[in-house]
Amino acid sequence: METNQVYHVQSYAFLNDPRFELPHDGVSNASGSPGASPNPSRPHSQSVSFRSEDAFLLSNPKNESRLPMSVAAPPTFFQRSRSFFTGSRDRVFKRLFPLLALVVLIIVAIAVGVAVPLSRSNESQELADSGSNGGSHDPAGAPPSPTSPSPPSSSTRPSGPVNSDIPDIPSDAYHNEPRLVFAHYMLITRPPNANFTPDIIMAKAAGIDAFAINYGGVNVDYDTERTYLSQFYNYCTAQDFFAFLSFDTTSTDSSGTQIDPQQAVDLFNQYNDHPAQLKVNGSAVLSSFQTADPSWNWQESVLSKLNASVHFLPHTLSTHGEQVFAQDIGAEGYFSWMHHDLNATQEAATDASFASSRNQSAAAATRADKPAQKWMVSLAPWFYKNLGAHWAQAQDSSIFIPRLKNLLRRKPDYIELVTWNDFGESTYFGPLNANLTEMCPECYYAHLEHGGFLDMMKPVIRTFKAGETEVLVDEEAGEKENVWLFYRLQPARSLPKGQDSSDLPELVQDLRDKVFIVSFVKQETEIKVEGKDNGGKKIVRSVMVERGLSVSEVDWAWGNQTVTAVRGDEVVVEPKTGPAIVDDVVGYNGNVVVV
Known part of the structure; x- marks a missing residue:
């Protein structure tokens, strides 16, 4: 029982950490690649979804003694709330007065704290407005030089969006x-x-x-x-x-x-x-x-x-x-x-x-x-x-x-x-x-x-x-629902023996080891992708997709990749299988196959 309570609290602690996303088989995988999979003999459980009504697990006083030392216990006044007004009227006011004073102090602090940032925000906006209206930091008042139209090279790729200062004029009214x-x-x-x-x-x-x-x-x-x-x-x-x-x-x-x-x-x-x-x-x-x-x-x-x-x-x-x-x-x-x-x-x-x-x-x-x-x-x-x-x-x-x-x-x-x-x-x-x-x-x-x-x-x-x-699927035009996979056959950073990182392609850091799914369906559908874990056992990753054309992804697994689409008991797209993902490579390949 104690282990279960610790598991729940720790699980919620990393729910928002992208390094620890729970894949569809419910097993945490910090790297996203098959090489980081846990012991293949461990049975795959269903992933646990966090609901707002489950928040009591973090504040239930009955769980206080079972919390691990690294997780802070809930504040004591939450734990005592049930008996807060059970004493006499004098005891109530004696307890209530310090709390009311604390509330007043908090309100005053918030009011003062908000006023200062607001005034600074207004000053910043005035500076921004003056700059957009032709203001310049150049003492001579010369306008900034135009940006070069040439694209950045891979060695000087900008870290932020290009053209972020260009007004985005919608195309809604454009008829071509x-x-x-x-x-x-x-x-x-x-x-x-x-x-x-x-x-x-x-x-x-x-x-x-x-x-x-x-x-x-x-x-x-x-x-x-x-x-x-x-x-x-x-x-x-x-x-x-x-x-x-x-x-x-x-x-x-x-x-x-x-x-x-x-x-x-x-x-x-x-x-x-x-x-x-x-x-x-x-x-x-x-x-x-x-x-x-x-x-x-x-x-x-x-x-x-x-x-x-x-x-x-x-x-x-x-x-x-x-x-x-x-x-x-x-x-x-x-x-x-x-x-x-x-x-x-x-x-x-x-x-x-x-x-x-x-x-x-x-x-x-x-x-x-x-x-x-x-x-x-x-x-x-x-x-x-x-x-x-x-x-x-x-x-x-x-x-x-x-x-x-x-x-x-x-x-x-x-x-x-x-x-x-x-x-x-x-x-x-x-x-x-x-x-x-x-x-x-x-x-x-x-x-x-x-x-x-x-x-x-x-x-x-x-x-x-x-x-x-x-x-969207147009049945009158003869279109049928479909699903495709595309993926590389090797991890993005896998190299043959004798080669080092200098043999990797430029921009390899932007590639993720995922199997990508393109679905074209009439309504919400479950996509299942089969592969193998490190021990050679079959594993199934699944994802729900929306209607129309969309792209989604599942974690990598070794071996051949088989995809199918189901809606309830109905098989929407029959299974189709693509070539195997392997780690024993003879040469680097950053291309993808489409199934």
């Missing part, structure tokens, strides 16, 4: 049509026999409107690239699908020479009237990928030389939408990329900056009776790269579902999935490439399917095109 979805296609990474038909059919079935063809790369043979570009356009025509050029300004040929802007002029003029060329309001779409401004000027070197009207959407890595939209380079809008080195809060602030700037631009265009500039946003399902640079990403599971749900409220004009097939950065929505798998069966992308990410996008694309913000 057409709402289109594209996928970034690496032409340099071609499917077997350069047969683009399966990719086109798959993209079209998902609701994607066009491929943005990334023209260029490293050590590119441009004669070969142009040949495959022509074939790609023709394959699109055969499937009644569309494409447009995304000119990669970082491209170099085998000699290291950077790509010539004249190629963008020639290619645009060549494909402007192609049946598969995507056009918006009669203008051919042209985009780009660039990590910095090219050495040439888009307006003078490209746009002025085109033989037809263009819907130009240049790419930017900037985190400051207001600076981007203030440019005058002949663009009809801007393409904001994802940032692997920003955390989820910072990325959300960047999206808010671009949405607000677009909204301001649209309002100004309406007053001037001219077309509004557009905002095209990138959306990646994951990011991990080990080619020259070794990078993870700082947003972990928030990089995809939480961000896209926020984007639905921000109402971008266009969404571009980045990417369809960039396997080197683990951002692919499309199928695995058999050529690459055969060439490098041990590579981090060789056997890890991402097709589930594309399946998740299907109801999102429908929702986006309808102008709605909540992704």
